[in-house]
Amino acid sequence: DTGVSQDPRHKITKRGQNVTFRCDPISEHNRLYWYRQTLGQGPEFLTYFQNEAQLEKSRLLSDRFSAERPKGSFSTLEIQRTEQGDSAMYLCASSSGGGRTGELFFGEGSRLTVL
């Protein structure tokens, strides 16, 4: 399978713990995005990388959230001191250098439940 892969698919944690999600994009894609989706809502943009550079961050991305893409390949999204409101599906997507006309390819998502 050469699609976008995310790990873990499911994570249950207690409030206050740290969690980290990993995303492996499609290999030739230089653009990578993180979104968050809560029940009954559309995906909300969190952050965007072009190669290793983080070019945009949403105000939804509080200081407890950090994302990296150190070598321009895989990316990690870390949430520190989790809160119950962080419970959501975290989606990763990638795209090629098609600029503004290219579609995003999404992974299956990582579902976070904070108890």
Next chain:
Amino acid sequence: AQSVAQPEDQVNVAEGNPLTVKCTYSVSGNPYLFWYVQYPNRGLQFLLKYITGDNLVKGSYGFEAEFNKSQTSFHLKKPSALVSDSALYFCAVRDAPLEGGATNKLIFGTGTLLAVQP
């Protein structure tokens, strides 16, 4: 700011009947519009996009969408619905910052649940 609206939370249709899932948009500049489908506990799958050219865009699984500039709409359609089409459908627009430059993220609507009855 760019935005899309999906006015229907749910659309019910009988198998074999035509279906329409509505989307309206608000953009500054040229609209780049997309439709995605999401099955339960899965990621989003790309269906089709409108960039320029013909107003009727054909996509995956027999879906098509009609771009209407005067009505600022981009409705998703299929001539004959299948039970397997039952899923959550999202309309999206490519963001464009007011100050110019390239911003590549998609802004999604709230989604429409399509239920196809056998």
